[in-house]
Every structure is written in C-alpha cells, then in structure tokens.
Amino acid sequence: MAAVRRLSLSSSAAPLRRLLILRPFSSSSADDQRVLTVETSLPFIGHKIDPPSRSVDTTPNELLSFFRDMSMMRRMEIAADSLYKAKLIRGFCHLYDGQEAVAVGMEAAITKRDAIITAYRDHCIYLGRGGSLVESFTELMGRRSGCSRGKGGSMHFYKKDSGFYGGHGIVGAQVPLGCGVAFAQKYSKDENVTFAMYGDGAANQGQLFEALNISALWDLPVILVCENNHYGMGTAEWRAAKSPAYYKRGDYVPGLKVDGMDAFAVKQACKFAKDYALKNGPLVLVQSYDFFEHYKMVLILEMDTYRYHGHSMSDPGSTYRTRDEISGVRQERDPIERIRKLILSHELATAAELKDIEKVVRKEVDEAIAQAKETPMPDPSELFTNVYVKGFGVEAFGADRKEVKAFLP
Amino acid sequence: MALRGLGRRISIGKRCFSSASEVEKRPRDGKQINLFSAINQALHIALETDSRAYVFGEDVGFGGVFRCTTGLADRFGRNRVFNTPLCEQGIAGFAIGLAAMGNRAIAEIQFADYIYPAFDQIVNEAAKFRYRSGNQFNCGGLTIRSPYGAVGHGGHYHSQSPEAFFCHVPGLKVVIPRSPQQAKGLLLACIRDPNPVVFFEPKWLYRLAVEEVPERDYMLPLSQAEVIRQGSDITLVGWGAQLSVLERACDEAAKDGISCELIDLRTLIPWDKETVEASVRKTGRLLVSHEAPVTGGFGAEISASIAERCFLRLEAPVARICGLDTPFPLVYEPFYMPTKNKVLDAIKATVNY
Secondary structure, eight states: OOOOOOOOOOTTSOGGGSOOSSTTSSSOHHHHTOOEEEEOSSOOEEESSOOOOSEEEEOHHHHHHHHHHHHHHHHHHHHHHHHHHTTSSOSOOOOOTTOHHHHHHHHHHSOTTSEEEOOSOOHHHHHHTTOOHHHHHHHHTTOTTSTTTTSSOTTOOOBGGGTBOOOOSSTTTHHHHHHHHHHHHHHHTOSOOEEEEEETTGGGOHHHHHHHHHHHHTTOOEEEEEEEOSEETTEEHHHHOSOOOGGGTTTTSOEEEEETTOHHHHHHHHHHHHHHHHOOOGGGGOOOTTHHHHOOOOEEEEEEOOOSSOSSTTOOSOSSSOHHHHHHHHHHHOHHHHHHHHHHHTTSSOHHHHHHHHHHHHHHHHHHHHHHHHSOOOOGGGGGTTSSSTTOOOEEEOSBTTTOEEEOO | OOOOOOOOBOOOSSSOOBOOHHHHTSOOOEEEEEHHHHHHHHHHHHHHHOTTEEEEETTTTTTOTTSTTTTHHHHHOTTTEEEOOSOHHHHHHHHHHHHHTTOEEEEEOSSGGGOGGGHHIIIIIITTHHHHTTTSOOOTTEEEEEEESOOSSOOTTSSOOOHHHHHTOTTOEEEOOSSHHHHHHHHHHHHHSSSOEEEEEETTHHHHOEEEEESSOOOOOTTOOEEEEOOSSEEEEEOTTHHHHHHHHHHHHHHTTOOEEEEEOOEEETOOHHHHHHHHHHHSOEEEEEEEESTTSHHHHHHHHHHHHHTTTOSSOOEEEEEOSSOOOSTTHHHHSOOHHHHHHHHHHHHTO
C-alpha cells in the first residue's frame, strides 16, 4: 500500500474528502511506487561535515503529495490573510507562505515520533504534523475546538500525539526547550530526534548558544534548524548578524546549508541529519579525550528560505525590502512551482490535473473555514482552566478581591 | 506635600485626559498629536540637546514598530540611532555599559513582554551598579523604553504589564505616562534623570490618545503624583491607559452622587506616598486599579503602605481592581481586563461599606 501523506479533515467531514493522490491518473499502483531520482537545485554546503549527495530518491506519490500538501499550506495561509483582514482572526498572525518546502520536506524525512518545536510561524508545521484544516482555522479564530482549545491562537499551535511541541512567542526560547525534549528522547532510547526550529533573527539570542553548548556536550539527538528567511521582522540578516552564515555559527557543531525552497533538498538534509543524530558509536561508554570527535550528534541546518508576507499581518513587508525582490523570489524559487515543473517534466500528471488538485484544495480550505466559522467560542469558564493542574484548588481573585473569588478548576 | 493643582481638561479624542498644572500656566503653544508622535518629539529633543545620547533597539532604524523613532536615524545618523540584533539581554547589557561611560543610552525593548531576557541585566547590573561600586560608577544615563499593556487583541505576548517586577528593585525608577503631553515631559525627565529608568508606554494609546502637546523642550517632575480630578468620597489611583477607564468610572459614579478623586501616580518607584496619603486622609477610601494581575501587582504595595499610614482614617478596606490571576488571555481579554463596570462596582461597594 502506498504511503501517502494525507492532510485529514475533522471526523465530521465525509470520508470521501480524504483525497488520495493515487487514483486520478492512468498509471497503475506499481508505477506509483517506482523510484525517481531528482537533483536538488543547489549543492549542500557543509561546515565540518561532508554534505550529503544532491541526488534524492522519490516516488510519483511523494511528488504529488508534496504538491498537494504545499498547495494546501499556501491556500491556508492566504485564506488566513483574508480572515485576518475581515477581523475574524485577531491577535498576531504570522504567515508561512513561501516557506512551505521546509515543513513538507522535513515531514517526508521523519516520523511522527520525532519531535518538532518551532517559534510562532507554526500553522504549516502543524498541518504537516497531521493537524487538520478545521482545527487550524478554529484555533486561529479562537474557537473552542481549536488545537489549543482556542486559548493559544495563531502563535500557539500544539499537537501532542504527533510530537509537535508548538508554537512559541518569545523567539529563541524554544531552542533550549527542544534540547530538553531531545534529552528525554535520548534517555528513553527510542531512536527519535528533535528538530528545534528558529529564525535568522532568533539566531542571535544568547540562550540558543547556551542550549547548543549543552546539547553538544551531552550528545543530544537534537537538530537545530535555522529557517533563514533573511529578515528578522524588519531587519535584514546582514544588519543583525556579523556572520549570517548561520550553519557555521555552531562553530564546534557541524552544520549544513540547504536550499529551503527545494522540498527535496530539505528532505535529504533532514534525513541525513536524523541519521547523524542517532549514530551511536560502540565507543559511547569509553571516556577518552577525543571521544567527541567520534560521535558529535548535534547538527545545525540552515534553510535558505523566504517569506512572501511581512513578518506578521501588522507588517506590510515592503518597508524594508523591495517588491521586486519579493516577486523575483516568487518567480525563480517558489517551492510549489518547482514541484509543478518536476511533475510535468516527469509526466506524472498534466497541468490540468494539477490545477484540479489546487481547486480541490481550495474547496477543502473554504469548507474548513465555513465549518470553523460555525464553531462557538470557548466557554467563559475556560479563562480559569489550566492555570495550574486541575484540582489544585488554588484560590484566584477576580477584579475586586472581596467580591469575586474562585477556586481555579 | 500639598495636593497637585487641578488641570483643565483640554484634550479631544477617545481617551480624555486633563493636563498638568505646571504646563497649564504656560501659553498655549502646542499641536494636537498622538502618543507616539509625542514620544518621537521627546526623542528628537533628547538627541538634539545631548550629543552623547543614543537610541537603539530592534527595528528602530526605519521608525520602529510603533513609529516612535521615525526620522531619528535620518536626522542624527546611524551612529547614534541604530538597530540591534534580536537579543534583549544583549541590548540591556550593552546599554548599561554605554551608560556607565557617561552616555545617555535610550534602549528600546520592542514589547514589554520581551523584557524578561533582559531582566537579569536590569536588576542585577543596572539597579545595583552605583551601590556596589560605592558610587565610583553608575549607569544613570540608562533609560529603557518599552510599550506595555493590553491593546485589545495582543494575546499572551503582546499585552503584558510587567511593571510590578521592576518596582521590586531598589535602584531603578519606573515611570508610566498617561497621555501624549505627559509622555513627552516625563520621558525627557527620565532620560535626563541620573538614575536608571524603565519607561513603560501604554501601547493602546499610541494612536488613540490625542492631545495638545507643546513643541518646546519641557520636563515633568518624577516621583510626583498628580491629582487629575478633585473629589471627596473616594480616592482612585492608577497609571497609564487604565486612567481613562478610571476617569469614565468617575463620571458614572458622579451620576450616583459619589465624588471621586483621581490620582495619576506617574512614577511607580519611588512613588509619591505623600500625595496619595493626603488624598486618602481627605476621602477615607482608596481604590487602586491596574491591568497586571492582582496578586503581587503594584496595587498591593500601595494598599499596604496606605493601610500603614492611614489605618485609623480608612472607612473601608482598600479595593484593588486589577487583571485576573491568569496568564494574559487571548479571546478572554474582555473578561480579564479591569473594566469600567468592575471599577464602578467596587467604588459603590467601598463607599457603601
């Protein structure tokens, strides 16, 4: 049975909606399993490590699922843009369009038992981890059936059963957390890794280097992924960092520079990184001076990517970069277009069929939004839940200490 | 210390504030501008009058996310107005060092919610510098500006009011303006004050509050509270954006015949205990209101101090109308906030105690 990445809708949607890519084409299932080899757009550049090969094995299924998944992510982000402008989404909304290849490529290389932790640009990572469109939109709109029960919003998507540790507002703070998750994974010896993602702005945070040192010292199975979209809010990378070669910033930790707009490069790099991180040499128990040479486990991946939108919906994105730059990247390096060209050149589908997939995706997104709009807001009592562990019985006071008192549930 | 004089209410706009009496006495020479423009003017004046003043922070070069630093880089050059990388701890530490060399370091923390990585630097390095070096060194030229407070849709990390954490640190000053005209005067006073100051700007008022602000260089005194409205039945104390909520509650209470005295604390530490005490001696009742959670908020300090000083005069327990003891919520913001109706309820309950 072909393994296909599905973005499932909520259970209330008809099962027919779970579109599998296989059937629309005339090829048989055996063909869908044939291995194709694609070349990444650019070679990898390694820092203190030999980079992996540019040739990536894939199957027609995978190509088509990449196309579908990325189209869905793109459509979701654009829909979120409109919803924000219609004031259905409040708060801060940071969109990921342009960077979809990182989310999709990473998922292709790992399992749901590996952990991912990222900052606030997390909608598409959540989808990649198996989240549904309805859960995303309901969370964005603050409704009760959202993935964080409406209490997190755009910046705080979590999915425990797929190892997605969220969704963090303070940049850089998620990296030490990710290293902690990796420590737990190493302890439980379950051959899983953690991908701790951060941006080029956060790459200058001190706590990142603290966490890096600890991870390298203790050989934690963590991979630090810098999603370098070249702007930290409004500040270009060369203005913020003396060394914008983020893959080299680990110094004693090896790094790899990856074209983040090429889903296959991302997939290859993440696969390589996971294997590297899990490598357990037989010498692990030997205490010797240079034992760290044999099994350094931490790796830094720099994904060279780009966001089309501004930093958030409050940022037009054009005060610190030119529109020509944005449209230039869109023309030359758009991740979805790259996959489309690959599919067409390998004749796995016609242009019309791909357009149909996009139409279906658009329809799914619209239906998810409609469903989300109908969902009620959380109950006001939810304001007090989960401050502490349930039943802790902590007294909380309302506006006036004497008039309103409650025990937190 | 006598009660501060009454100011005529002169401003137009959604949030109405009265002006300070000191400025009242001078001829009208201002323009109607909003809070971020007033802060911008103050920064322009600060950099103009002191060639060793510097403004820096994340994204301040193009004007900042709230436009407070517009035009500074163009006018004073990128050597004096510059962007920093994304590292609050680094920004604070760097600012302290710069101030220790006798410069005026005006650092911006983009949102008060991000100030926590810098907390160690501010508390351990800045606040104690003069003390631990026996007055050999000091970082008095340090001013840290940061937008704080709810904005209607900010959520957990764009709405916090962390003033209470800093009020607990001897050696620091914490100042919070309520309006554009106050902000300009207070900010200039903070920048020129020979102590490290944390200046919180109510972000909700950046565009909403419009007031006539004099274009000249003027300062307002620190550690002096201002009585904005005279009253006889109850004293209300607040700061920043919360004052407009309190003012509306005062108006409503007046309809029920309750005469409220409204005080803007302005400087939270060292705070003007005398003014508040004198007011409570007059009215016999006190209500404190702030957006930060009620437990451990600065209202607790005010309550305890006034209870100590005015115990026998108090007719009712001190009321605190504050944010709830939860993290700042996302969709529940209207429930969390100390709204006008909550304040009104408490005014009535206190008066009828």
